[in-house]
Amino acid sequence: MKAISDILPHIAYGGDYNPEQWNEKVWYEDAALMQKAGVNLVSVGIFSWAVLEREEDRFDFTWLDKVMNILHEHGVGVCLATATASPPAWLSRKYPETLAVDDKGVPYSFGSRQHYSPNSSIYRRAVKKLVTKLAERYKDHPALKMWHINNEYGCHVSECYSQDSLEAFHAWLRRRYQTIDTLNEKWGTNFWSQRYNYFDDITFLSNTPTFPNPGQQLDYKRFMNDSLLELYMVEKKILRDITPDVPVFTNFMFEFKPLNYFSWAPELDVVTWDTYPDPREGTPEAHALQHDLMRSLKHGQPFLVMEQVTSHVNWRDINVPKKPGEMRLWSYSAIARGSDGIMFFQWRQSRAGAEKFHGAMVPHSGDEQSRTYREVQQLGQELKQLDSLTGAVVPARAAIIFDWENWWAVEMEGKPHNKLSYLEQVKAYYHTFYRRNIAVDFVQPGGDLSSYDLVAAPMLYMVKNGEKKNLEQFVENGGTLVVSFFSGIVDENDRIHPDYYPEPLRHILGIHVEEFVPMAGGEWNQLSAGTDHYRCTTWSDVIHLETAEAAAYFTEDWYQGRPAVTTNSYGKGKAVYVGTEPEQAFIDDILTGLMREKGITAPASAPPNVEIVERTSGKGNHLVIVNHNQEEARIELDSGRSYVDLLAGTKVENEVIVQAVDVLVLRQTEQK
Amino acid sequence: MKAISDILPHIAYGGDYNPEQWNEKVWYEDAALMQKAGVNLVSVGIFSWAVLEREEDRFDFTWLDKVMNILHEHGVGVCLATATASPPAWLSRKYPETLAVDDKGVPYSFGSRQHYSPNSSIYRRAVKKLVTKLAERYKDHPALKMWHINNEYGCHVSECYSQDSLEAFHAWLRRRYQTIDTLNEKWGTNFWSQRYNYFDDITFLSNTPTFPNPGQQLDYKRFMNDSLLELYMVEKKILRDITPDVPVFTNFMFEFKPLNYFSWAPELDVVTWDTYPDPREGTPEAHALQHDLMRSLKHGQPFLVMEQVTSHVNWRDINVPKKPGEMRLWSYSAIARGSDGIMFFQWRQSRAGAEKFHGAMVPHSGDEQSRTYREVQQLGQELKQLDSLTGAVVPARAAIIFDWENWWAVEMEGKPHNKLSYLEQVKAYYHTFYRRNIAVDFVQPGGDLSSYDLVAAPMLYMVKNGEKKNLEQFVENGGTLVVSFFSGIVDENDRIHPDYYPEPLRHILGIHVEEFVPMAGGEWNQLSAGTDHYRCTTWSDVIHLETAEAAAYFTEDWYQGRPAVTTNSYGKGKAVYVGTEPEQAFIDDILTGLMREKGITAPASAPPNVEIVERTSGKGNHLVIVNHNQEEARIELDSGRSYVDLLAGTKVENEVIVQAVDVLVLRQTEQK
């Protein structure tokens, strides 16, 4: 298969297109408006099953043929959806066992979307038939660029408690554990008389009187992730067989806990995701983090923004539109961090249905003079100047350890502190890098760390087989590792590592932790580090130094004077432990100190709230600069380099001004 | 049939009477106490099914015969209930399919009340048998004044998800849409692959994974309203056949969203309702609004307060008793606004059961010297002086558009702003009229507006077929119309009207709205109108003037300087648009300005917190004056008129004093 940047040599621009909601006359108007707006790619058919297969085995592709042809004639490529995201009413009625079942044992109702059980064999059979038909029919259509498989897997239904799912769970457990004795050992079923004699004894934990077995809870999350991935693979296999050269993908979501996207990414030809920042929250730093994560899923390969909105969504309580210029600004933030496409949900605002108040590229009025369409058109025209960005990577020397399984485990109940948010811990460390324009990747704890100088591992509660070794090697070889509190506690089955906490990190950190002192909201302690003092909250570790030295101490409560932050030399490297949740300033200070030691710097110097990201490839070295401020920003560039401003076409050296709420894309002209 | 005021020539006074909770000796005590208190009407048998039909087909009317006779002997008329509000245990046990089913698919349990499914054919069959028996037995009883059908329809169960209900829903949809293609078009089922092939494919939306189809949601609400009304009609038909001259009614409730009482009112011979202001909330303005609404349901025909409480209820968290005098005061507020009766739940406080701590006319102690009984007795004696009020109407030149279907639609999810309360919007406009003693009616958007000079239409989100025309004609003919934000957006199936917002009101208002900017709690913008400034919240429209002029502008945010309030000349009239939720002072200022233009004035001038309402009929022109203040109030009367104070028997002219927490009922003596 060709590289994505060969298939999509321009920044992809367009959106979800649902022509079945409109008549043929509108299709032609749409195609003309698309052309005018610079649209080069649309996703068609995501929710078309009911009009493609109108009754079981009664297929109707005539309308889609027409749509594909019209689009092609207007120079618009198609991500063709497999239309399996929402099966039609006739399927649910004829085969009610295809419905997913909720945790009260009640089947989901037809009438919205995604009501299928991922483990229903009948649903899977129907999926195979539909996808085969689609692939056979359109395999040679010139508009076909990529396959959009299903849609936002697990968005509403990431857990299913049907009989089919239970049987699939038994099979999954058999594969994982081979013998019931192994399972009993791993789940610790001698606690509370939970021992199983047979795999088939196992039921769902959906209505237990009190805290259920944590090992089983965790495996259920793994199983549901795997069920949905298996479902994706069912479609992928068919598509690969019939259209081996057409890339396949599905679209990921924001801070989406149920799916371990690291396990999915190898099966996608390109990572795509849907980004919906709430304009009320200001600069979308959390979405910048996700862009960096999405880029990291395939080790730096550019991703696509598969959905965003022009103005406002309709599924929050209060759905504020983006202000003039914000849609453009945030689009460039995505591009800066590795996106090669800007796609919207959706092309034309629906007249009916649950999302009729969700913004679109063409509003209800259809008005070409509307703010919405004008902004769409401006961006579409601009992006045509940026072909050299496609395929470019974002070089990074720092990384943050991120692990979905740890996320699942650390937020299960029955912990010392039951209000812990893994993401909040990750974000605190990410923030330091983001605000300083230091490129940062995300890596799994067992992933390749060899290209990084500084790695942060916030709240790495679960350390699985092999990960101890991986982290040790990184430090031994000279890396700097920062670990925060409640790390290194359990194995992959959520069983305590025997011996002192944090057993798998004990040698590398040179400490052990005797006790945990969780704090409630509003409670705090204080760190004393040299002459500086910092507030800390949430948690204190009672730490014993082994080979480490204390870098900060607690000043309050019965453990005052005990170490709170420690540093340890290990091999050629260094490991820092932060045994509490310090205020942001402390994290900033400690990480910037470590970056200074390693010579890690930003690509250019800029005032606060200006993003500068380097994207580089054989086609050139770029700086993408995004000014979130309401006033202009002066950027000092590397004095030895010259750039061309790709949107203005002007030459730039030494320093440059970015207007308020504006962007610059600079390509280096005289490197070597 | 005779007019209600012929059947009840005096202000009706009494309450629910549940003799089955007491023995025969108490019945005689009750009748004597009723006489002493001026009681002339009681509602008997509302929850008596289990003692009237003790097992299937085993009827026992002997006790009721006795009760009817005793009451008649003591001069007390009877609203005889049909006893169908709570079917007996034997019915649920023998026919479990008569139970309503909740949205999780779980049948309701017997053991409280109203557990029946309105669509159960077996329940309906049992109802018919009981009602026929009752009507046959008491059709000629001299105590029988009216039929009280069922009780507070839908109070606890306004939704049912039983199989019977599903089949009834299919039939209802077939009647409404004839073909499944029409339904698909109206519901917009091409969104999210929701297309149906057959009416029988349709299931309930009770457990959808996410936002369900809005058209279907809305029709389900219509269907449940119609199911309950159909059930009422089943009883009405029997009663009409057997007792053609006895009025029938059921009792309505406060701010009751599930039932479209406009659709019910034509089927009631008199509107009655149950009013339970919370004494902790001060002056019961929201209940005054309901009185006005109840009067409007049958176009001005007097209604009856069928339930209120002497002192305190027991179903709130904190059930505070009315202070001395408040029960009397609020009773007169109801009478002022068109009530011809003051009835209580209930006569004698229960010893057992879920409402034993609910107040009554006779408290647990049975003490005639109790504050409760003394207040009951005083009011009963007073009302005997007010026969001339019965049948009198409340003349109004202003109206507020009110529409249950709009209420349902605007508060469904998936909107730009999902905390909107239709009632709060209505109340803001009502408040201006209420505080100035301007009589105001409520009218449906398609209702007859010809008698009004000023009409307010707050948040008329849904504009259905014909309503556009009706509103246009009103303005064309010289009326003044005030429309507020988020109006004119959808048709009766909750589909966006094509073209610019607000399409059906665009010409009349002379504007179009390009964007909605919802605001969360705490956020605000500001209106600049001439030299005045007003705070506004919740919502801003981005408005384009077409033929209208701007009357106020937004001063903040990216749309500052754009029009916020507009006025437009249309035909002989005028249409005002308020594109935000202004503070009350702005609504007061704009409405009083418009009333000044139209010469709409209060019946007399009074200090704040004094209600003055005119009630007039062939029997005389009355002013009912209710002073909610803790000090006396001086009222200036029309200098050309003389009145008699009906309670004091004195003559009154020019001005009059109402004591603190007191009332006056004046009848004009020298009109012409």
Next chain:
Amino acid sequence: MKAISDILPHIAYGGDYNPEQWNEKVWYEDAALMQKAGVNLVSVGIFSWAVLEREEDRFDFTWLDKVMNILHEHGVGVCLATATASPPAWLSRKYPETLAVDDKGVPYSFGSRQHYSPNSSIYRRAVKKLVTKLAERYKDHPALKMWHINNEYGCHVSECYSQDSLEAFHAWLRRRYQTIDTLNEKWGTNFWSQRYNYFDDITFLSNTPTFPNPGQQLDYKRFMNDSLLELYMVEKKILRDITPDVPVFTNFMFEFKPLNYFSWAPELDVVTWDTYPDPREGTPEAHALQHDLMRSLKHGQPFLVMEQVTSHVNWRDINVPKKPGEMRLWSYSAIARGSDGIMFFQWRQSRAGAEKFHGAMVPHSGDEQSRTYREVQQLGQELKQLDSLTGAVVPARAAIIFDWENWWAVEMEGKPHNKLSYLEQVKAYYHTFYRRNIAVDFVQPGGDLSSYDLVAAPMLYMVKNGEKKNLEQFVENGGTLVVSFFSGIVDENDRIHPDYYPEPLRHILGIHVEEFVPMAGGEWNQLSAGTDHYRCTTWSDVIHLETAEAAAYFTEDWYQGRPAVTTNSYGKGKAVYVGTEPEQAFIDDILTGLMREKGITAPASAPPNVEIVERTSGKGNHLVIVNHNQEEARIELDSGRSYVDLLAGTKVENEVIVQAVDVLVLRQTEQK
């Protein structure tokens, strides 16, 4: 059977021991560590069913034989559990009807614990088989000290809605009421058409559309209490038959509403309970109250703390460890108030399962130098000095009326005030005694009051048959009774006592109450008592004096100037009524005044926050002194007495110093 203090002649010390979670090597380490820590008793096998009966009828006692032997060899006695608290997976799979069913009709899932229906005959049959086997096998084992039946009955499942439970409920009702007419009368089913023709007509109230019948609600609570007690009796009977000399018990819980422990206590040979104060709440006064209640359940007989934790639990949101010294301090508080044992959950911290982060006597690290183990060891060694305390009682002249059935009734819905907490009312009165070191017992309203001089009855809403007489006799004979608001309202079926409130207490109190005026949070009134004024909240009674005199008046609202607190002479005694919820100072003042009149005093004088409790027996008269303060406290002792400090071995007279966060146990040496 021998007295408990003969079977356990030393303060019992140890904890739950779950050897099935560890291998045999660890068992030997455990036994050695137990010896070192002074452990003399452990509870074994509480959750061992799945490893004792591995499949139906396949028993395996070999491992338990070994454990019992090892423990015995190390001088550790065993409370042998019957292992019925959590039935194994094979039982649920083979007999799903053994699962309890929740109030939505959904069976509980296997996978945590306590998922059985107490009314399942199959579960009961399996229980009998297991218990018989256990008793037969270990009846002569020298380690066996006591039988620990099941565990924390009702902790998670105190309500069951299974078919078995419904049939058991019918049988229970038949036994209680004999005829359906009696039931109808007692439940007041003529309200809302709820009359039943047959016991089998009755269904559960789990899904009623609105407030269900209160009489039925109350009887359901009684029934579930009786079902669980009956289940306990099934086991007790078997154990008594096979091991007539071995005491039996189960463990009670903190503020546990579902079980009426007064009805259980006669069936336990010793009361035991599980105490888990939250360290964040400071001095555990609420747990001191429970200690006093537990002591009162068997009329003063010492109880055992069967579970507490060394440091922290894991089932709260934020699980803070006890600070150094707190575990020891709070253990002595239990001993002071009548405990003859200090047991922990659990011996060794689990590696897996839902409670792996729950503290234990041996932490995950197994470290003997850990703070946790060192504190365990210190306490274990100290307790060896305190044999003379075992069996000693706590003499009390004051009592508080406490009634579970009243608790159930007063907190059901539909009341004048629906945020009332019975426990909060009890705690307000308890507080006065606690802070002054006045020993206080708890007694049921029909219990023997003859040994008390002062009795408080806070919010005694329900007064059942015979209780009126009991309270009257107490006062007639010279006792002082204090009753607070909302007392004397209903009979045992939650039916209003006919006549004036509070009918059963009217004569004794010399008043009647005409109206209730509940207040919401934040609202208040004021008491004027002589020249003093006190704030009062929650509730005001409108009181009529009959023979009583007013002791305080309300100063606000429409009932200002009416009596709020009254005193009445009755027989040789006195009855005080407090018709509101006064601030604590008022309760303190009124109770201390009454204690002064009766000469009720503390055993010694001490500064605030120091507990002093007298425990006395044939083996000596003791003072246990617990200093919760962060500074030392000086205690003035009765000048005529000499003591020996049992922990220090020194002689003490006149006054003594208790160090900060420290305890003293003094035994009187020169008493007569």
